[in-house]
Amino acid sequence: MSKTQKAPGGVRSKGLTDYLNDENVRAVIYQIVAIALVILAGWYLVSNTLANLERQNISTGYGFLNLEASFGISESMIDYTPQSNYATALMVGFLNTVKVAFLGIILCTIIGTIFGVARLSSNWIVRKLATVYVETFRNIPVLLQLFFWYAIIPNAFPAARNAFQPLPDVLLTNRGMYIPVPVADNAYDFMGIAAIIAFIVIYFINKWATKRLDATGQPFPIVWASLGIFFGLVLIAYLIGGAPTAMDIPALKGFNIQGGYNISPEFMSVLIGLTIYTSTYVAEVVRSGIQAVPTGQWEAAESLGLKRSIALRKIILPQSMRVAIPPLTNQYLNLTKNSSLAVAVGYPDLVSVSNTTMNQTGQAIEAISIYMAVYLGLSLTTSLFMNWFNKKMALVER
Known part of the structure; x- marks a missing residue:
């Protein structure tokens, strides 16, 4: 009808x-x-x-993950040999990616905050040097910076036979930096468990201290208490485990350095390049966050006789974080995604290992889908954490 x-x-x-x-x-x-x-x-x-x-007689599915990888990986955080399967190889690449992203986020936050504050310094030289740093490294593509550091680092240090020793038992060569590490022992497992327990205890003490402050107005020295709990529990676990002191010290044997832990030139190039590039954007985020705080806050701090450094640390920066956290999240996500460029300098991250897997098995769709899913997961995890932190920092209306 x-x-x-x-x-x-x-x-x-x-x-x-x-x-x-x-x-x-x-x-x-x-x-x-x-x-x-x-x-x-x-x-x-x-x-x-x-x-x-x-x-084209190309098989599909993820069954190839159980097959033998048959290729080596230059650095790994877990036990891996060419006889391991592709799943283990991809896990090695994933952990290498997480290592770069995690350390890069911490370092770029510290460096970016320093230069962001320096951009507003009353000292002309400090302010201009910070501006040159930000404007220089922010406007050079990150891939070119990775190439630059990868060209500098291996050529800045001598061969293994003439290793440079800046600190006792620390060796710098064109093959990377070798540092002494403790020999594996059960005591370190106990220390790790103790550290986790300490974080849980500190979390509940912090909640109790906050409620106590709201109810009575009496502050609790949460920082010193947290440090005491953390180091105290870890020390007790260390002593219970037998207080091991054996160290694996790097030394020249033959034509190469044996022992210790090697920080490769590829890893250093990726970490330095990503950290410097992202820290310039973090610096601008911090600067804009500080400038967003009303000038009356500075004047109120001065009227109370507070030094400018104390006012910045205790009053201005905490308020600026409420403005800076959302754009900071974007920079952390960009750093995590930019870590995929590590393949350009030979660092065995997830993309590099996946590309090798794809070339050997022909499982292009599956390999690409794996590292797409991994980067999506890392980005969503970072976003969830930063959104939670943003809510914790937000002003609560009464």
Whole structure:
């Protein structure tokens, strides 16, 4: 019934034209059509891809993860040999990526905060040096900076035979920096468990101290108490484990350095390049956050006789964080995603290992989907943490 008709009793019923002219009905129809088109396009792409792979006798699925990798990885945080499977190889790449991203976020935050504050210094030299640092490294593409550091670091130090020793038992060579590390012992496992317990205890003490402050107005020395709990529990675990002192010290044997822990030139190049590049953006975020704090806060601090450094640390920076956290999150995400450029300098991150896996197995779609899912997971995890931190820092309305 396309035309409007009258129902029995003289009540006018809606026709098809009336329904089509209804904005709510049209909105539902458009959404259904859009979803149907997306499903149809996805079905076409998947079916066409599977047909082409079958035509070329290329297997699909993730069964290749259990096959022997048969390739070496220059540095690994877990036990790995060429006889390990592809799943283990990808885990090595994942951990290497997380290591770079985690250390890079910490270092760029520290360096960026220092230069952000320096950009507002009353000292002309300090202010201009900070400006030169920010404007120089911010405007050079990060990939070029990785190439630059990778060209500098291996050539800045001598060969293994003439290793430079800046500190006792620390060796710098064109193959990286070698540092002494403790020999594996159960005591260090106990210390790790003690550290986790300490963080849990500190968390609950912090909640109690906050409630106590709100109820009585009496502050609790949470910083000193936290340090005492952490180092105290870790020390007790160390003593219970037998207080081991054996160290694996690097030394020249043959044509190479043996022993200790090697920080490779590739890792240093990636970490330095990403840290410096991202710290310039963090510096601008910190600077804008400080400038967003009303000048009356500075004046109030001065009227109380507070030094400018104390006012900055105790009053201005905490308030500026409420403005700076959202853009800081973006910079942390950018650093994590930019770590995929490490493949350009030979650092065995997730992308590098995945590319090798893809070339050996021909499982291009699966390999790419794995590291896409991993980077998505890392980004979402970072966003969730920073959103939680942002809510903790936000002003609570009463």
